[in-house]
Amino acid sequence: MKRSMSRVLQSTHSRRDVGRQAVALGLSLPVLGGLVGLGYTGAYAQDGGAVNLASNASDPAVRERLEGLINNYNEGGEYAVEINTTEHEALKQAIRTYLASDSPPDVLTWFAGNRMRFFSNAGLLMPLDDIYEANGWETAYAEGIRSVSKDSDDLYYFVPTSYYHWAVWYRPSMFEEFGIEIPENWDQFLGVVDTLKENGKVPISIGTLAPWTAAGWFDYLNMRVNGPEFHIQLMDGEVAYNTPEVKDAFGRWRELLDKEAFLPQPEAYSWQDAVTPFAQGDAGMYLMGRFIMDQFPEELQDDLDFFRFPVIEEGVGLGEDAPTDGFFAAAQAPNPEGAKALLTYLGGAEAQTYLVEQGGSPAVHQDVSLDLYDDITRRGVEMLQASDLIAQFYDRDTHPDMAQHGMSAFQEFWNNPDDLDGILDGLDEERQRVFESDA
């Protein structure tokens, strides 16, 4: 009985089975084929004029601007540029994997200064001296900008396109209400803090959830107390953190902390969150880059202005933070001619004018007319042009590992100002470790 039943099963199964198998095979082949095809389109296609631009312009406005610019370029040029956007913070981590892969993007957005040098030192970037010469960029870009586009061997690796200024932003209406004058030195600045406090306002808003905002304060305090040259030496790891000069700068910081000049519990706020009290009129000042204008509500833009960070020590020279953004090309770029052509365009006055007209940050090219800027931006550029040195901002000027520990240290200082010596000693140990191992 069992055997006959199983034989029945077997025979019916075999016919149905073959049929089913055939159908399955027939269906799966095209699916598989499709998948394989997808895989290939996924792989990087290298036909002729395609250029892959990896961008960190994830802010909606910035992204639009760049896309507009590239569209213009694609219409006229012989190369078809494709933009691939990564979230801004994520690109800082991901760029390493992109550059080290076998088919990196051709051109990438990035920052000038040490952040760029890290990659050029590792041989991952394309030298660009030929473009600089061909386009006369030695005269088109200011000295300070060019020096941060070079490597330590004095070769160009970076095409700067825009920069922006940092300053202390304030609400003119509030200053007027309390009769406050723009402070020009440290004592006056402390006076402003006192006045605001007496009137129940938070003198300075800040959000240190992402700790780089605290680094902004360090940059300026250090540059104003010890001079920009000292600051750069510190960034390069040539002087120590636990020196009296650095402690001096922290001392000024301490003065502000003792006066409770800052928004309470800043570690709980992102810098954007901290704009809210500033916009609502609960806080009077905010040390930030020009992009705060984009976060500030539309209807209140008229009541927003800035002044230069006050002088602390006379005669040390005025250094300003002006992070410079731009582009570079991968050494292993699949399309080097396309990359260079694109870079030539991006570094030129036409492209940079376009970006400015669309509301972008100030351009670096000298030929871009200052009249294109709104009043605030123009004064910001003039302030930068009048400065003695342009720094790139803490986490771009120094080694990323160092910056990581430095910013933690600033947060820790904010929490335990009494432990300054211990914190600086620990920080210097890190400095020695980081800059020792760097070639």
Place this chain on the structure above:
Amino acid sequence: MASASVTSDPYVYRKRRNWKPLRIAFYYAFLIPLLLIWLVPIFMTLLTSVRSLDDITLNGPFSWPSSFEIENFSEAWSSGGLNRYMLNSFIITIPALIICLSLSSLAAFALARFTFKGNLIIYFTFVGGSLLPFQILMLPVYQLSNTLNLYDTYWALIIFHGAFQIGFCTFVLRNFIRTIPGEIFDAARIDGASEFRIYHQHVMPLSLPALAALATLEFTWIFNDYLWALILVQRDKLKPVTTGLASLRGEYIQAFNIQFAGTLIAVVPTVLLFIFLQRYFIQGLTMGSGK
């Protein structure tokens, strides 16, 4: 003892329809407020997704909205790129699912029905591997993808997810196949069926509940993966919804409203899957207990 296997009789610990109305009232009186409080963060997400950015900045995230921008959703979909990201998520998830389930069932069958040297060791390797912290895989997997020229392609993610999830799926399927009565196999073998045919014709159909459960679970996990998409895929047009959404976060401006709107859209497939296949989901999670 009942086992979670081919046939399971859903056992309800105490049939509640015999409760007194008072008890039922207390039941709801307790649960409904609890649930509402529990869901506050989700409500916040919803609220934020329909506000304008200026509104959020000016009035803080908690104020009652003074704007209503349902366009945030359409903006997330089109200019936010969500339409492409969603498609990519499916392109990645479904093949990975197929690879994982087919290979796991092969392995599970072998491990469940045959005694051979190394059976337990192999089984334990699969189980152990599924519990590893993925950080230990991050760098080598990236380098491997690079070497194989898979970096920045759909295949990098498809193959990785397909491979990694084999661990968990083999674990579950192997325990499940163990519960299939041996007579079925004996009968088939007597008929002279090859092992592959037994697998094909008996094991697979009988494992459908387990496969459905695993498919549901795995879909959710792979669809929601963020880290690997970040590491292995660079170009925008290949990004799944997780990293795609993140690229809406700017350096300076975080368009929370659009981001949240995008997240809510991205959640829809998983939620739908869960609602309709709740039963399989739950089954899938308990298969592992194997008893």
Place this chain on the structure above:
Amino acid sequence: MAEITARDVSSFSGTTRKQYWRDIHRLTPYLFLILPIALYCAWVIGPMFYSVWMSFTNADGISRQDYIGQANFRRLFNDDIFWTSLLNNFKWLIAFITFPIVAGLGLAILLNNDLPGTRFFKAGFFSPMVVSTVVIGLVWSWMYQPYGMINEVLSRLGRDAMPIGFLADPEIVNWAIIGAALWRQVGYVMLLYLAGLKNVDRTLVEASRVDGASSFQSFKDIVIPMLQPVTVIIVVISVIDALRSFDLVNIMTRGGPFNQSSVLAQMMYIEAFNNYNMGYGAAIATVLALISIVFIFAYLRRMLKDEMEY
């Protein structure tokens, strides 16, 4: 594989039918296993060993990868951030194996019925699991702000003191983040227990009630032991998830303030991808894996015992 019938087999010269089947049997499992094992080794097992090897080098992910012996580990054990992270992981562990289990079991028992609307309750409590961790991190960060929802509620309830800096105060930041993670985890555990409860044999419980046990007693003495297999799984999963936790820490505080909320996964990520210390990052990952393996081993040993008994 062609279909082989008993008739064909006996035509093979030199082999009896029995021997043939034995040979096939010996090979077959391996044939089935080739592809899965190959893929798994290439993408999971292999990379794991490679990472361990990398932890003995000074790899920076770009240019160099030289053997430096134990230097990374020595540096690790002297690194304050490492010990802080380890301690924080421990806090996560304790939290994950206590609260969600109690709350999850409670909810599961409560919801283990077929009253109308129960399905929605289940879905509701589980919903945090399907929302992206990015959004969860952001929303909870808002809720924790000094002038955010939670402080607002507290002040309405009569609290006068300064608002609590949930994410700013080094003492409580970890628990604040863990709170958000638990909110997410409870629904998951609830679901597991719901499934587990379905396997509890009703007849035994009813028998005990007939014998005069109170509902609490029968719960304690019958149901809980029957839930043991599920509980074991839940504990293991909870431990692993606690050790793996990265998303929320990264989004809510990035390990701050000054590394006080850092966990090993976060530390590894920063070291490897931000500071370009791949070798060091691999060392952290290795330590993380070792800790996990301790628990994995314990679980496997238990499974082994069960296998042997089977």
